[in-house]
Every structure is written in C-alpha cells, then in structure tokens.
Amino acid sequence: MCVLGKDKLLELIETSKIVYPFDHNLLDGDGYILTVKDETTLHYLEHKNLISYEIVFTPPNLIAHLTAKSRYGRMGLSFLNAAKVHSGFIGRLALELVNLSNDRQPIPIKRGDPLMHMEYITRDGKASPYLGPYQFQYMSQEEVAIYKSLIENKYSDLFDSNVLERMTKDRIGGI
Numbered sequence: 001m002c003v004l005g006k007d008k009l010l011e012l013i014e015t016s017k018i019v020y021p022f023d024h025n026l027l028d029g030d031g032y033i034l035t036v037k038d039e040t041t042l043h044y045l046e047h048k049n050l051i052s053y054e055i056v057f058t059p060p061n062l063i064a065h066l067t068a069k070s071r072y073g074r075m076g077l078s079f080l081n082a083a084k085v086h087s088g089f090i091g092r093l094a095l096e097l098v099n100l101s102n103d104r105q106p107i108p109i110k111r112g113d114p115l116m117h118m119e120y121i122t123r124d125g126k127a128s129p130y131l132g133p134y135q136f137q138y139m140s141q142e143e144v145a146i147y148k149s150l151i152e153n154k155y156s157d158l159f160d161s162n163v164l165e166r167m168t169k170d171r172i173g174g175i
Contacts, residue, residue, distance in 0.1 A: 031119035060127035076101025088129020092138035
C-alpha cells in the first residue's frame, strides 16, 4: 500500500472525478482537504453529522483515509466516524462530529473551511467495491448520472447493472 501523490491525484481527478467539485487550492500534496456543505456551530457536547461539500469517489483499486485538520482538534472537535472510505464508494461523506472542548466554547465551522484531510491509498488484491446503502448519498440526480455513466464506462465488470440501478434510486439524502 502507498499514498498517492499530487500528480496521481490530479490525473484521477481529471479522469475519474475522485473529488467533485475540485478546488486546486485544497490539494495538500499528499491528499485533498474536504470542506463542509453547510455552515454550522457545534456547542459543547453537541453531536452533528456534517455533510462534505465535495463528492468523493474512491476507485475500486483504492481506499481513502481521513484525518481531521489539527486546527479543529486543538479546539476540542472530535471526529466519531471511521477514518476510511471504502473502495468503490461514491457520494458526499457524513462527517460525525462532537464538541468536547475543555473550555466548553462553541466551535464554528464555515462552509469552505478546510476540515478533513483525505489521502488515497492503493490496495492489493481483487477489487471489492462498496455496494451498501450509503452509495450515492446526498447527491443530486445530475451528479448521480455523471458517476453512473463513469462506472458504466470504466468499471462495468465490477458493478452489476441491476445493483447499480437500485443504488441510484435508493440513495440516502437525494437532492
């Protein structure tokens, strides 16, 4: 396993839309920095699920690893969800956060603020893409169509067309 560098990320962003929409300023050399879709404030001990602004696609030969920006950790923001994005996953990420600040102060998070590092890592072995209920979550019909076409053109051998159709219709938080 190895972390993909900036040149490989740029190639995959262009050919496979692994991050969409893409902002060149959010590349950090070893990965991409995700932002949140909606501005919010977390009060002490409050838990919220924030949705990433960007759609994430993890091609079947990769996984993605998430780490919080230290800026928020120093404020007391804790990330509760797993730090992995399954191979083959497509959708906006639900970032589960809780405010555990020692000084019990609210933590504001603005849309566009860098929140989470995402690194893509190669995987060994046969591809086993994500087929669960969160596939295509929080995506519009137009966005789903873009990625469905990409899957059908590049990865049709890994995604059964009937399963793909079901996932696009049964997605969570469709816009």
